[in-house]
Amino acid sequence: MITVNGTLNIATGTAIRINQINEDMLVSVGDEFPMFVYTKARTGTLNPIISAGFRGTFSLVDAPNPNPNSGGTISLRIDTISNAPPANLTWTGANVNPFTGFAEWDLNITPNFTESGSPATFFQKDNVLFDDSASTGTVNIRRP
């Protein structure tokens, strides 16, 4: 959780990334997780880009204190969780991280896979195939 001593401004284009630290913890639709505490006002958008390692939709919920400009709490809410079966992905390794020099297998960040021929990222529980069609066989598995 991030505490802002003052006004919190969530600019347009802000990206929020959710990493599930405890993979054994069940998450459900409607769960809310406090992310920001601010002490004065909140400005900007409540619709940033939110991504996670599992397929779903998310939103931010602002709960300001009753007195104006006296702060509040913004929580992340899980709106939907996909019930679709796992995707079947094929590794391409097409995108090399310029900082590490490796093609990385990460959680819904780098499109180093294809799904039905289209670039795709990996979500938890997907099936993955590594075959001879990839551009590299060096797979850097990242810890989120």
Place this chain on the structure above:
Amino acid sequence: MIKPTLVTINNNSLNYVFNGDGGLIGSGGLVKTGSGTLTIGTQNRHTGGSTINGGYVMIGQLGNNSLAFGTGGTLTVSNATLQMDGNPILNDMYIPAGSTATLTYERLFAWNSITGSSGSASGNFSGNLHGSGTLVIAMSGGGSNKPDANGNGSFIFNGVDNSDGTGYVNLIPDLDYPSPTCSWVLAMPTPAATWSGTRDSPRRRALPFARRSATCGSMICRLAPEWHRHPYGQSTASVGTLRRWILVVWAAIRPGPVTLLMPRWPRPTSPRPAWERWSSLEMC
């Protein structure tokens, strides 16, 4: 950490390396097919087991790794080779009937990483051995350096479950550089006793190839090319000595038939003779 449902590596022309600070978790599994190589440098904690149905899998080449195949499930190996690093493997191992699993230990790597002294290698499975297939344990030479000619090794399974068949274990000290003093110890606490494939006498040469059944009490020794059998059926005095030695040792552990397999004479040098071309001398 990455939690896939199923990871399939089906490679023939492209070799794969799994590396990085992450790893596989969850209840999923890993399947390797094809003739290509997979190097596993990640520490994985998946519990769905791993199936190696072909090719070559190297573990520990990127650091000691007991978690290459996860923390649960069975490691099934069928007609594939695993290059090990000597660290304990946590999984049970299953070798289906009619198939072979080969575990190789590179002596130089073992020398650097395990003992640091005598050039020995140790393998250890903390799980059980299942299945009716053949397990081959081999020690190979060390890269560009000359291999240590005095290696000794031990290979330990926590236990052997023969409920699903009669398996075999081949102990091969060094395919390319037969060692005059190499010995192996195979320890399978249950139900088999320890068997030591040590030196013969009087020439004090190793038994380079030995095959042992864990249940039926038979042993097959595959002899080095020096132990050739003459085309006129001559059995040399040293072979006779070897035979007596084997019988004494074997009888002290488990009575049963013993078979010597010897290369034909003149022995072919290249390619190395196939087992099927060797003549046998029953010693029951």
